[in-house]
């Protein structure tokens with residue numbers, strides 16, 4: 001048994017956190033009394049480790065090997081095809097592992113990764129990410145993600161079945177990529193069929209376009225409500241919702257709330273992918289975070305991409321993701337900034353249905369200590385965590401030295 005003593009919790013209160021094995025034993029003032037091994041955390045922030053609820057580990061770090069393209073989603077997907085044909089399990093494993101390690105250094109110990117399942121890469125990306133996901137420093141959920149479509153890519157459905165049998169945890173999808181509305185609806189139906197057959201949750205890429213007429217979010221919400229898949233569905237990106245009219249937006253947000261659908265808004269990537277056709281006033285490409293929040297819909301922020309065909313930056317830092325997302329979504333009040341913390345901690349934990357997440361007795365001891373004394377300062381200063389624990393075990397330490405000479 002050991003303890004962090006006197007650290008500041010996100011609400012500003014000072015408290016001790018006592019760890020017993022893989023779990024938090026208790027949290028509170030003086031809770032560390034009598035504990036033999038105590039780490040003094042006075043005036044430093046103690047947080048539950050971050051959760052990255054939306055990332056693509058199979059594609060990370062391929063940027064330098066791709067041809068340049070027009071910067072759009074379509075351009076990126078096409079530019080990746082050639083590289084995807086050359087994937088090997090070891091290649092994917094090595095790149096995914098590097099980003100898992102970088103994420104752990106930056107305080108993230110649970111990730112949910114989409115992994116392409118299609119007739120180009122077949123099951124190689126999944127085999128690579130599963131091999132990288134050995135549970136020594138972090139826990140990784142995988143999503144079987146048919147990025148090239150299901151109807152557009154004959155054979156992908158059978159590969160999705162094989163991916164779920166191989167160990168993919170969640171059923172992915174990308175209905176807006178299909179040729180027309182009927183095919184989009186069929187794509188959604190097929191994904192939910194798979195999810196029910198294999199008893200898996202659903203986490204789809206939905207409406208990642210500026211075209212307000214693209215409305216597969218409503219198809220997903222209707223399907224979830226019809227099948228009673230409440231609280232088991234996440235929709236990612238949902239960019240077109242920002243471009244749609246108010247009446248549709250209100251109706252579909254209400255359906256998302258009723259179906260307890262989580263929304264993975266990924267402002268970091270969508271800031272650079274969307275709005276490419278705009279001149280003058282360029283849209284941000286971020287979904288309606290304020291309206292979703294007001295309606296009580298669970299919204300998380302994901303890293304999405306790390307140096308791949310879609311996004312040239314990223315370093316597995318959810319602190320950076322929260323800062324960029326706060327800019328994109330106008331999160332500036334104290335309440336807003338607390339909401340940005342929720343979007344990289346409790347919100348993705350809820351979407352992933354983690355039952356043992358958080359700073360409370362009985363929860364898994366995935367923790368970190370930040371140099372800053374408050375969440376707002378941690379977000380502003382962007383320093384890496386001093387220490388990170390996974391299941392009660394120290395898995396990363398960072399130190400930053402800065403000296404000014406007069």
Ligand SMILES: [Zn+2]
Nearest residue numbers: 114205236304
């Ligand atoms: Zn994505």
